[in-house]
Amino acid sequence: MLCLTFEVGENRYAIDANEIIEVVPLVNFTTFPKAPSYFAGRFNYRGEIVPVLDLKDLMMSFQTKMYLSTRIIVVKYETDGEIHQLGLLGEKVMDIIRIRDDELQDPGLITEETRYLGRLINLKSGVVQLITVKELIPPFVRESLFRDVKED
Amino acid sequence: MAKIKNKCWNEIGVFGDKSCESLNEYLHCKYCPVYTNAAKEFFEREVPPEFINSWTLDITRRKETIEKGNLSVTIFRLGDELLAVLTDAIVVAVAVKPVHFVPFRTNRTFRGLVNLDGELLLCYSLENLLGISRNGRETVEENEDYAVYKRMIAVKGANEKLVFEVDEVVGVTKISSDSMTELPATAKKADEIFSQGIFHLNDKSVALLDEHRVCESFRSTLKFQ
Amino acid sequence: MLRKLTLRFNILLRRYTVLTKLTMIGVLLGLPLTIILVLNLFNLFDSIDFVDKEKTGIKIFIPLTSLQVHLMEHKAYSFATISSGVDYQTKIAALNSQIKDELDQLIKINNTEGKNIGVDNETMNLGEDYYLSPPSLMAQWEKLLSESKRLSPGDLLTAYNKLEDNLGKFMRLVTVNARLTLDPSGDAYHLIYLSIHLMPRMHDLIGRAFIVAIEDAQDSLFNNERLAEIIYLTRTMRNLITDEIPSAVRSAIDLDPEYNGRLPSIDGVLSPMLEHYRSDVISILEIYENIIRNNSTYGTEELTGLTTEKLDESLDFNRAALNELEKVVHINYNYTYYRIFFRFIISVGAFLLAMVMIYFTAKGMITPVNGVAEIARDLSEGDIQSAKEKVFALAERFLVSPIGAKKEKDEIWKLFRAIHGTIDNLEIILRQVGRAGIAVTSSVTQISASVQALNAAINQQAASTAEVKATGKEIYSSSIQLSETVEDVAEKSGRTLQLADKGASGLTEINLSMASLEQGSKEIAEKLSELYKKTSNITNVITTITKIATQTNLLSLNASIEAEKAGEYGAGFSVVSAEIKRLAEETAMAALEIEETIREMQQAVKADVIGVEVYAGTTRSSVSRISGIADNINEIIEYTKGVLPSFEEVSTKMKIQTDGAAQISDAMSELNDVALHTRESISEFSEITENLEGAVGSLREILAKFRFGG
Incomplete structure (x- = not known):
């Protein structure tokens, strides 16, 4: 399995490459009014309006730094049987790693809020944890988020 | 910082x-x-x-994912002529390597042997086969925006691999076989005799070479007449 | 194709020396010629064979002629005995033994010589002409002798005629086999015609005429048939003796010398004999004609005597003719042998001469070429001395001198001459180059020595400049102290107006120098800020590189993802994307390092700018302070109007010192600048001289490869 890695604080996380449409550089966002702070905003991705999730804010409640290594990972997001596009704002989106399934270990504690955290792998350079994209957005937010997009 | x-x-x-x-x-x-x-x-x-x-x-900007065609061709320049071969027929394109002279064999068309990653391949002069003049090519393409490099292209024919030198590898593109024009019945230029069709790229006509025919006639220059 | 074959053939030929090749050509050309000549010789051998056969034929023919005549005489006597009753027994017995001898002789000659023309006994016994062979003729003769008493005259005549006929056939066989036929191109045509063809016919006619006459006398009846025969015989005989035989003899005398030219005996022997013979034959012809005209008989006895007499004479004449013929053929035979010998000598001689010519020509070519090759080898090794010696040795040995060179056309010797000249020129040039090299070396050494001296001098100068500068500063500071002292003095005296005036002007000068110093530091500051601006430009470039690196890295990520999605087909591409990623990293690293260097540089420049600004500020404050001092002094001047003249001296000294100190300072600064520039140019110059030295060194190395004599 090929994965794209990013970092939140000192931790490294990975997203399955098959879920990724494209990695794009930083752009200007138009902000969501009254939205949770982890919604960084929306942007025009190749003619379509795509919402962007600030991963650092979502996981650690810190705003992502606008560095050269900070990128938007555009992923496929399936909800209500429809496939949407979703941008994930991550820091240090710099590496691609290949993971073998048998090397993965079960994570320890998972709370209701951190259901997106997947299995772990112990690499020479440190621990990397898989992210389940689907679980990144709380269920109650999902519908409104993309309906909002459609209305735009 | x-x-x-x-x-x-x-x-x-x-x-x-x-x-x-x-x-x-x-x-x-x-x-x-x-x-x-x-x-x-x-x-x-x-x-x-x-x-x-x-x-x-x-x-x-939308990604340019328009299907251009079904044939992938590699376009290269030889003198003033733009030529192409099927990308499938290309083994590799590399920087120009030294050609080793072969006594009693080397002639105007057969230039000698080239060491390509340890494999000795026959090197021919495509311009000689096609009768294309490469003289004065330096003045033709004085482009300040990007550097122009001569390349060697290794091509595989029916039975063999061989190498020839080109002035520039322009790039790879897809064309549809429908967009190719048939050869004129009275094709006289050598590059038309060896091509399977002509297509247009940015208002320039490009001859798509038939690699089997080219390899065949290269091979025949090695035999004693 | 053809060119390749020619090339290969050429390479093959190079394995052999020129001499071998030329010899090969000589053999290739000379051998066929020699073969043709030898074949020609065989033709001559054929003609030898021809003449040899002729000779054999004549040898056999001589006894045959005698035999024919004697047989005829024998017949004449036999029939004379029968018809007249006169006994000729003694004559017949003599003829018997004579014929026997002649037959024996014939058999003997035929056995030894006959094989040559295929008429020997063995050959003839195998063929259908076996009854014509000499032993068979002998047997027939003996049979005739033994049966002659018992036979009737008619049967005897038939037996005689048969024997004569067989003899005649054998004569024709010999004639044909020995090629004594009438070949008009033959050498001895007329003699052969005379002795082989005409004379036997003459004998035959005489014999036949006699028999007819005898028969006629016996019958004493004139028979028409017999008359016709005797008329025919006499006419033919007359024709032969008056026309054909003399003309044949004349032609043999007149024409044969054209072929042989060296047998006067033909004329000497045959001509008188012919005269005698002709008159005798004509006399007997007249008798026959008389018989015919008068139908009278003639005495048998007398006729027999006459006939045998004529036959003997005829035989003598025939023998003489045959004798001459034999001589002619013999001469021909020898002549042909001479021709064979000469042709052989000429062909072998020509071949040998050609080989000798080839040998000398080849040697003439190879010697100079070998010489030139050796000389060229010496030249390539740089041994000009040895090359020269070889040239002289060759020139002396083969007498090659520039004199007469125009007349000589041999290209190889021309080449040799050219090499000769080249070596002379080369030596002269190399010697010149050597001399030039030495000259350059010495001048370079001189230059570098002087440069070093100059450098030392400059360094010394710099040191002393610094010293002087320091001294200048000291003087300056002490002059300021002196000023203070003067102030004190002025205060005290209050009357040194003139002196103070001068002091004020000195201060103004100082002020001016200070202002120019400020101007200089301003310029430096400007230049530094320009430099700073330029480094900022580089920062812009780095920004671009940064963007490229970032985008390249991003591209590598997307490429990997696309490759993964493409599955199997993307496998090769993922390698490429990894390489792209590395490229991004390398670009980033390059950008980082450039950035750092630029930053360090900017900091250094900034420090310099600040330093210069601080210095400029100091200068400015000094200027204002000095202005203040000038003002003060002006004030003092007000006070010191009318100061004591004794102060003038002090003031002047002070002014000179202050002035001098400033001037020294200025001059030293300028000098320092100049020294700096000079040192730079000297170091450049040093490099150039080093290069020059290097070039000279390599020239010397090249020259060292050549060895000169003397």
Whole structure:
């Protein structure tokens, strides 16, 4: 399995490459009014309006730094049987790693809020944890988020 | 701006005295994690706003995913002529390598042998086969925007691989076989005799060479008449 | 194709020396010629064979002629005995033994010589002409002798005629086999015609006429048939003796010398004999004609005597003719042998001469070429001395001199001459180059020595400049102290107006120098800021590199992802994307290092700018302070109007010192600048001289490869 890695604080996380449409550089966002702070905003991705999730804010409640290594990972997001596009704002989106399934270990504690955290792998350079994209957005937010997009 | 603390590659690495023990494992500093991690440090800096602005504009553009055709061809330039071969027929395109003279065999069309990654391949002169003049090509394409490099292209025919030199590899594109024009019945130029069709690229006509026919006639120049 | 074959053939030929090749050509050309000549010789051998056969034929023919005549005489006597009753027994017995001898002789000659023309006994016994062979003729003769008493005259005549006929047939066989036929191109045509063809016919006619006459006398009846025969015989005989035989003899005398030219005996022997013979034959012809005209008989006895007499004479004449013929053929035979011998000598001689010519020509070519090759080898090794010696040795040995060179056309010797000249020129040039090299070396050494001296001098100068500058500063500071003292004095005296005036002007000068110093530091500051601006430009470039690196890295990520999605087909591409990633990292690293260098540079420049600004500020404050001092002094002047003249002296000294100190300072600064520039140019010059020295050194190395004599 090929994965794209990013970092939140000192931790490294990975997203399955098959879920990724494209990695794009930083752009200007138009902000969501009254939205949770982890919604960084929306942007025009190749003619379509795509919402962007600030991963650092979502996981650690810190705003992502606008560095050269900070990128938007555009992923496929399936909800209500429809496939949407979703941008994930991550820091240090710099590496691609290949993971073998048998090397993965079960994570320890998972709370209701951190259901997106997947299995772990112990690499020479440190621990990397898989992210389940689907679980990144709380269920109650999902519908409104993309309906909002459609209305735009 | 981060300052690089340990520039070991300039001291004990490939740019220094090469005494680093890790070189045994990685051969070159660019494969060493110390170097790559240091390089990654570079990206840990604020993005200039003008970058973000230009990228924002870039990303709104649709990706050019229009299906152009079903044939992938590699276009190259020989003198003033633009020619193409099927990308499938190309083994590799490399920088120009020395050609070794073969006594009693080397002639105007057969130039000699070329060592391509340890494999000795026959090197021919395509311009001679097609009767294309490469004289004065330097003045033809004085492009200041990008450098023009001569290349050697290895092509596989029915039974053999062989090499020829071109003035520039222009690029790879897809064309549809419908868009190709048939050859005129009275084809007189050599590049038309050896081509399976002609297509147009940016108002220039490109002859798509038949690699089997080209290989065949290269081969025949080696036999004694 | 053809060119390749020619090339290969050429390479093959190079394995042999020129001499071998020429010899090969000589053999290739000379051998066929020799073969043709030898074949020609065989033709001559054929003609030898021809003449040899002729000779054999004549040898056999001589006894045959005698035999024919004697047989005829024998017949004449036999029939004379029968018809007249006169006994000729003694004559017949003599003829018997004579014929026997002649037959024996014939058999003997035929056995030894006959094989040559295929008429020997063995050959003839195998063929259908076996009854014509000499032993068979002998047997027939003996049979005739033994049966002659018992036979009737008619049967005897038939037996005689048969024997004569067989003899005649054998004669024709010999004639044909020995090629004594009438070949008009033959050498001895007329003699052969005379002795082989005409004379036997003459004998035959005489014999036949006699028999007819005898028969006629016996019958004493004139028979028409017999008359016709005797008329025919006499006419033919007359024709032969008056026309054909003399003309044949005349032609043999007149024409044969054209072929042989060296047998006067033909004329000497045959001509008188012919005269005698002709008159005798004509006399007997007249008798026959008389018989025919008068139908009278003639005495048998008398006729027999006459006939045998004529036959003997005829035989003598025939023998003489045959004798001459034999001589002619013999001469021909020898002549042909001479021709064979000469042709052989000429062909072998020509071949040998050609080989000798080839040998000398080849040697003439190879010697100079070998010489030139050796000389060229010496030249390539740089041994000009040895090359020269070889040239002289060759020139002396083969007498090659520039004199007469125009007349000689041999290209190889021309080449040799050219090499000769080249070596002379080369030596002269190399000697010149050597001399030039030495000259350059010495001048370079001189130059570098003087440069070093100059450098030392400059360094010394710099040191002394610094010293002087320091001294100048000291003087300056002490002059300020002196000023203070003067102030004190002025205060005290209050009357040194003139002196103070001068002091004020000195201060103004100082002020001016200070202002120019400020101007200088301003310029430096400007230049530094320009430099700073330029480094900022480089920063812009780095920004571009940064963007490229970032985008390249991003591209590598997307490429990997796309490759993964493409599955199997993307496998090759993922390698490429890894390489792209490395490229991004290397670019980033390059950007980082450039950035750092630029930053260090900017900091250094900034420090310099600040330093200069601080210095400029100091200068400015000094200027204002000095202005203040000038003002003060002006004030003092007000006070010191009318100061004591004794102070003038002090003031002047002070002014000179202050002035001098400033001037020294200025001059030293300028000198320092100049020294700096000079040192730079000297170091450049040093490099140039080093290069020059290097060039001269390599020239010397090249020259060292050549060895000259003397």
